[in-house]
Amino acid sequence: MLFNSLTFVVFFAVVVALHNAPFSWRIKKFNLLLASYLFYAAWNPPFVILLWISTLVDWNAAKWIHQSTDEARRRFFLILSLATNLGILGFFKYGGFLLENFQALMAAVGVDYQPAAWNIVLPIGISFYTFQTMAYSLDVYLRRAAPAKSLLDFSLFVTFFPQLVAGPIVRPSQLIPQFAEPKIATRPQFYWGLGLITIGLFEKIVLADSFLAPAVDGAFGAGGGLAPLDAWTGVLAFSGQIFFDFSGYSTIAIGTALCLGFALPNNFRFPYAAIGFSDFWRRWHISLSTWLRDYLYIPIGGSKKGPVRTYINLAITMLLGGLWHGASWTFVVWGGLHGLYLAGERILREITPQQKWFSGWPFKFAMALITYFLVNITWVFFRAGSFGEASMMLASMFGLAKDPQKVLYLNAIIPALLVIGGMVLTHWLMRSTTKEAVIAKTPGWVIASVWTFMLFMLIITQGSDSAFIYFQF
Numbered sequence: 052m053l054f055n056s057l058t059f060v061v062f063f064a065v066v067v068a069l070h071n072a073p074f075s076w077r078i079k080k081f082n083l084l085l086a087s088y089l090f091y092a093a094w095n096p097p098f099v100i101l102l103w104i105s106t107l108v109d110w111n112a113a114k115w116i117h118q119s120t121d122e123a124r125r126r127f128f129l130i131l132s133l134a135t136n137l138g139i140l141g142f143f144k145y146g147g148f149l150l151e152n153f154q155a156l157m158a159a160v161g162v163d164y165q166p167a168a169w170n171i172v173l174p175i176g177i178s179f180y181t182f183q184t185m186a187y188s189l190d191v192y193l194r195r196a197a198p199a200k201s202l203l204d205f206s207l208f209v210t211f212f213p214q215l216v217a218g219p220i221v222r223p224s225q226l227i228p229q230f231a232e233p234k235i236a237t238r239p240q241f242y243w244g245l246g247l248i249t250i251g252l253f254e255k256i257v258l259a260d261s262f263l264a265p266a267v268d269g270a271f272g273a274g275g276g277l278a279p280l281d282a283w284t285g286v287l288a289f290s291g292q293i294f295f296d297f298s299g300y301s302t303i304a305i306g307t308a309l310c311l312g313f314a315l316p317n318n319f320r321f322p323y324a325a326i327g328f329s330d331f332w333r334r335w336h337i338s339l340s341t342w343l344r345d346y347l348y349i350p351i352g353g354s355k356k357g358p359v360r361t362y363i364n365l366a367i368t369m370l371l372g373g374l375w376h377g378a379s380w381t382f383v384v385w386g387g388l389h390g391l392y393l394a395g396e397r398i399l400r401e402i403t404p405q406q407k408w409f410s411g412w413p414f415k416f417a418m419a420l421i422t423y424f425l426v427n428i429t430w431v432f433f434r435a436g437s438f439g440e441a442s443m444m445l446a447s448m449f450g451l452a453k454d455p456q457k458v459l460y461l462n463a464i465i466p467a468l469l470v471i472g473g474m475v476l477t478h479w480l481m482r483s484t485t486k487e488a489v490i491a492k493t494p495g496w497v498i499a500s501v502w503t504f505m506l507f508m509l510i511i512t513q514g515s516d517s518a519f520i521y522f523q524f
Contacts, residue, residue, distance in 0.1 A: 054303045055256055055517070062090065063307065070311050076233040080203055083211070083311070090212040091176075098174040101139055106209045108135045109184045113191040113198045125192060132188035140181045143174055148378030176216030178375055182342055184209055187223045189346055196224055204230040213307040217300045217519055219318040219338035226313070234312030246502065247306025250486075253505040254299030255519065258470055261512045263292040266467035269459050271434055276443060276452025281459045283448055288467040289434045290427050291474050294322070296520045297336070323426075323475050324482035326419045328392040331426060343372050361397065366390040376433070381441060385432040392425055423475070 053059060069082045092099050112132035116125045141149075147169035157164040187205070190196040199205040208227045214220075236244060270277060270285020277285070301318035308315045318338050325331035332340040348368040354361040366387065373386020428445070435441035446452045481489065490498060 053519075054300065054307075055252060058093075062086070063310075067310060071235060077203070079233070080207055080230060084203065084207050087207070087210040087212040087215060091210065091215060094175050095172065101174055101177070102180065102210055104139065105136055105180065105184045106206050108132060109188050109209075110199075110202055110205050113188050116188070116191050117198050129188060129192045133185060136181045136185050140177055143171055143177060145374075145378045146171060179218050179220055180209060180215060182220050182339075182375075186220075186342065186346065190223055199223070199227050201230075211308070211313075213304040213311075213313075214301075214315055217297070217304070218336075219301055219304065219316050220342050221315060221338070225316060229313050236310050236312040240309050240312065244306040244309035246490075246498075247302050247309065249306075249502060249505050249509075251299040251302030251304075251306060252509055254295040254302065257505075257508045257512050258474075259292045259295035259299060260517055262466045262470045263288045263295070266459055266463045267292050267434070269463055271440070271444065273456060273458045276455040277447035278455045278457050279448060279450050280464070281447070281455075281457060282444055282452075284459055284464050284467055286427050286431055286434075286444065286448060287471045290323070290430050291467070291471045293430065293433070293520060294319070294474070300519045321478040321481045323423060324419070324478035325422050325426075326415050327422055328389065328396050328425075331422060332389075332393075339372070339375075343368050347371065358397075358401070362394045365393050365397075369393065381432045381435055381438060384438075384441075385429050388425075388429045388432070 066083070066086045069086075070079055072079075074082070088099055088102070091102065109132050112128045112135075115128040119125050119128070150166055150169055154164050154166060187196075187199075187208070191198055199208070204227055207230055208221075208223060211221075211226065266284050266288035270281055271289070273281075298319045305315045305317070316338060318336060320334040320337065322331055322334035325334050348364055351367065352360055352364050354364070356364075369386040369390030370383055371386070373382045373384070373389070376382045376385070431444050431448075432441050435444060443452065447455060
């Protein structure tokens with residue numbers, strides 16, 4: 052079920068009505084849990100079984116970890132939890148990828164290995180809810196939190212429909228306590244939630260799908276070398292498309308939860324105003340970057356075991372972060388480049404710790420340009436379907452393509468560049484504030500006018516019910 056569909060509008064209206072009906076809090080939580088299962092089953096009903104498996108295994112594993120005083124037993128139950136979650140994720144998401152690479156390896160040594168076709172369907176959102184349930188077991192094992200007192204509350208934490216299939220990846224401490232007491236949205240919360248839903252839909256349907264997707268699809272679907280203007284327009288348009296698509300989903304998720312009285316963490320903080328790559332990852336997909344930091348980078352040593360080990364840990368974290376996004380070597384390269392950028396930034400900071408120009412605005416401006424430029428280079432690998440397509444796009448961007456073709460026209464280039472320019476400017480104007488702070492200081496008539504404009508654009512664009520990009524991860 053897509054947020055940008057009439058089916059969801061009807062579904063959500065029923066959920067809100069039931070949530071505000073005079074039922075007991077326990078009945079309301081059962082209603083939310085049932086709604087979450089229906090929301091997920093709308094794609095493929097049998098995959099609800101995977102949610103049940105993760106829920107029951109992690110619920111019991113965390114309870115046994117908490118009750119046990121023997122470290123070996125605690126470690127065994129943690130491994131049980133991790134093996135179950137990573138095993139499911141590995142089979143469905145990476146089984147075909149591993150099989151392809153094994154086949155290529157056999158061919159390299161002269162063995163003609165022909166496996167059966169891999170026709171396993173990828174369960175939607177599996178990477179998101181897998182990381183979320185793993186965080187629960189890890190937090191209990193590391194004694195950061197006690198197990199949930201109610202299986203119903205934990206089940207709802209695993210499957211809460213607003214953020215189930217594409218995040219934000221919520222920590223147990225952020226959501227489970229909210230289920231302990233009745234939650235009903237106040238009038239300001241409900242209006243703010245509806246406003247966020249409108250903003251998210253505007254980002255997805257109007258900006259990502261209507262204004263940017265034509266330039267992206269035209270450039271990346273050309274099948275050959277492009278003129279530099281076309282190549283750069285396509286790549287810059289994708290930088291906006293991926294942001295508006297994913298930020299749109301997260302914003303709708305946060306607004307949907309708020310309409311029910313629940314708070315979800317922010318997932319984006321104007322990332323294209325980043326000064327440096329560590330700043331970028333504090334602003335982009337915040338729930339994933341902090342998850343990787345807390346459950347992977349720090350546990351393997353972080354920056355506490357010397358510079359060489361720090362660079363290795365950064366590389367491991369970002370390579371696995373890239374692989375998390377998709378079972379393809381292009382995603383690994385995307386993550387590897389970000390790891391290289393982070394290591395290069397750390398080296399620069401270490402060799403110039405006392406330089407005043409390092410913190411001055413000329414340097415910051417240069418770093419901001421370099422950051423945006425290099426981030427767009429990585430987006431080529433994220434969007435391209437193969438290394439051949441990526442190399443052709445990079446060659447086209449720098450005028451090195453043979454027989455470049457013109458595939459984009461002004462009706463695609465002008466809207467894309469205007470939206471990208473507006474996006475970058477907005478990010479810089481908002482980099483040190485929040486939407487809440489700005490709206491609090493904005494006159495009511497301005498808010499009403501902007502809201503009306505967004506609704507008008509949503510109506511006249513009549514966007515198709517296209518899936519969000521991050522659903523594939």
